[in-house]
Amino acid sequence: MIKRWLKPGDILLIAMVVVPVLLIMPSLMQEAWNQPSGFFRGLARLAGVIGLSLMLLAAMMSIRLPYLDRLFGGLPRLWSQHRWVGFLSFMLVMLHAWGLSFSVITRGMEPAMTVLFPPLSYWPVWMGWLALALMVAFLGPTFRFAGRLNYQKWKRLHLLSAPATVAALAHTLPLATYPLVWWFLGALAIGAVIWRKVLSPSLGRFEYEVVEVNTLVRGVVEISLKPRGKPIQYEAGQFVYLTPFDDSLSNGVGEEHPYTLSSAPSDKYLKVGIKDLGDSSHAIQTIRKGSRVQIEGPYGDFYERHYPQKQQLWLGGGIGITPFVSGARDMAGQEKPAAQVHLFYLANDPSRAYFADELKEIAVKQPTFDLTLHLFREQGAMTAAFLQEHCPDYREREIYMCGPAPMINHLRALLMHEGVPASAIHFEVFDFL
């Protein structure tokens, strides 16, 4: 039961915040109960300790090691946690500075000002300010004054988090009562960033070659990749980061982007389904055969089971059909798949159901796999009655959804209304920002 919302990795993450807090707790209790000023000071120090722990945690969470992410419920979940942890850290750091200053304000302006703005020679405090200023600089764009972010620009700007972390450590280490714990967590955090930004591009990636580019419909391609060396090991529904090195591409050469695998783990070639959604995914539609790409992964835990005994209901729409194509191809090759599966393929009209023919073939051959096509233009939005008609026991199944956000929102509301427990619904939207 608890496994659904608390993953094994979460306990590790929580411990990294709890340990530093426990260490300073005795001295905090000592001062916090004395006077109102002590309470503010204690609160401010606690905010600082948790703020720095979370900041280091956010850095560690960006390591993006293949397979390891499953301990944390998959990379998309880890990213969303990273985002929460980062913002929380930012807010606590401000509370820290504010609280320290206001704990002495009853004693006058002079002390309150000196706490925040001491002489320059007392540099650890100014390191704290530097860290906060850098955080404002790289978090500022997420406040979205200038519209939606450019993903690559955002990624480059977010690198400022590395000097911010170093400045935060330089702020804390000379002042901390237990510097050892910060040395330890700081080393892990900086190590994670070094792996991600410096080492992984040469050590963590696998070499592949484009052998086939299959245009399924205008704006959607399926690219087949042949390993040049050792191939990656993956499961159905996972995704990889792909870096193209085809100089003829108009955009995104040498940039990594996440794409979902559409091939089955036993397939000879690695396949990714790519829809033209942005500059890079537009450019990659014309990638040349024989060009080199690098693959890092796999990531994600799409077919994670909460109820291993239940049958499955899959709902896929648009390019969100990709993980289900991978799953169906995987089932096609199996003698006796683990669960009975019913896939609903949601598309606007038959021409946009670009994987329908292959999926139908699999449904014919594999008795444990059923397929129903749902066409928005003819049948309108999906209804409970439609599900009931084609898959009478859908309420009892474990449900997996992938597709555009409006589709997911509509289906989630519909299923919850029909009494499907939230824990039985898995969904994935690739929207990291």
Add this chain to the structure above:
Amino acid sequence: MNKLAYTTLIAFISSILTLVGAYWLVPSHAQSDSQGRIISLEELAQHNHAASCWKVIDGRVYDITDYIDEHPTPESVLTDWCGMESTEAWYDKGNGRPHSPGALALLAQFDIGVLAGHETAGSTTTEVLTQVEDQKTAKAATANKVSELMGEQQEMTMTRTAQQGYRDGSYYAESEPDSRGWRSLVEISIVNSRITSVYYDEIQRDDEGNYKARKSDDMNYAERWRRVSQISQLSAFRGYENMLILTGTIDEVDALTGATSSFESFQRLVREALTEAR
């Protein structure tokens, strides 16, 4: 989450700007030039308990009674020093680190005067702040002060020594340990009724009285001291020794700013050692 973080940022900037604005509007009280009341050692010693706790830091007297409850350590850490010279505890909180500039600004609120004998030597907290900010200038200033003293007084030395009238020999004095186990010691050699050489140091002994450590050897201690003051024991001890040789009398030796507690020990021990030389 983005909105919440943004809101917090705006709230944070607003309150800091309010603080800065209010700081500029309220006239500053820290700039008073007066040294304040002159407080004798006897008066200081009466305020040696938690109900009325005075302390001397860098020659200034502070009544910190009101702050004992708010200080972020167990009470005894503070009250142990009531009625005493506490400069060392100010510059070394027990973990080798000095108090912060924020704490210094707080301390200024409790300033009630200057310790007798420190009317010029003791610097106000504002001065200390500027000194800390510009250590190099301060160091140079101290160097000037010492060389000035030496130049000015060198000529007088010859006439003075004649009047000294000490008995030839070597004289030694050592103090009882302070609360941190430090003992001051001085050795003075007199040849032809003149003070010819002086050695001053602060040392620790183990339980059996065997020598353990001396401050003039401790470069880490010197570094910590220099970080908060413009001087360390390395040149302060030498300075006091040289001034005594040059002037021939402890009455002419001046305290060096930032090393006043050593000065007091030095003064006391030299007097003690020289009583035997009369």
